[in-house]
Amino acid sequence: MPTGSGHWITPERREAIYRRDGYLCAYCGRDLSLEPASRRSLDHLEAGHTDHRNENLVTCCLGCNGGKCDADWRTHRNAEEIDVLRKRPVRLHRSKKKDHGDLAAKLALRRQMLASYHGDGAPFRVLDACQGAGTIWGALRVDFPAARVTGLDRKAKAGRLRMDSVRLLASGRWDFDVIDVDTYGSPWRHWEALLATARRPVLVFLTHGQAGVPAASNVPREVSAAMGLDGLRRLPPTLRNTVGTKFGASYVLVRGVRASAVAVTAACQTQSRRGHGLAVTRYYGLRLEPKG
16 A cells, blocks of 8 residues: 555655665665655555554555555565665754755766766775765665765764865875765865866766855855956945856856866756755766876
8 A cells, every 4th residue: 555645654754764765666676766756655564554663664666565465575576675775774864954855866866877887787986075974875875786985074973984075085096986075065175176186087976055045145265266256346245146156166167177187078967946046956967087
């Protein structure tokens, strides 16, 4: 029986279970990240729909949920994977600083790019530059088990290193195949450091923006310098911020590539509006390769 609606579970907890499962149907593996909410559901592993514990719930497409007919999940061909999946922790993101409101879009973008460049099953090295709780790559490693993830953040935590990822990239002493900068705010310091030292093909993911950013917020220093906005002292602050917010990201991306020793050979992006005006969060996926 589909459980796509009802009052037995909060929307926040439902979404947290979807995140735990990487927005994939536990039975057929269908990617539900871009499906509307009405096409996603949770399935009770044990029949009866009275045990609402997290470990008794898995993400399920409507087709598998309706066709399961209370069959014992232990007999399913994916029983071992389901058993591992259901025991993973479910994290409720209560902090306003955690921009995972569009986790589904982030995962869809990364899956698209990773399938194109690392879908052959060969091992590849990943730098998760702003790992946080490890939500994104915790989900992606279900689809790409060959990923070898190095997690960094400003605060030490089990499973990640305390290190300034900008300094690491600027040093040039890295050999990653994928660099993921899912930062809260601006990724352009990472971008500039990466362009200056990239000597090998690398897949890059950037998150730019945050939930609830006002249209008149301060433009990042890297964007202001690149566009020459610092010299326009007579320009009204609101207009300067609007120009920097609306056009800054594209300008920095194009200018950086032209001035570096790498070229973008593939790129895609998704975006999500947050509130009103120019407040947006953009997700970029880019493939960089050395010129010549």
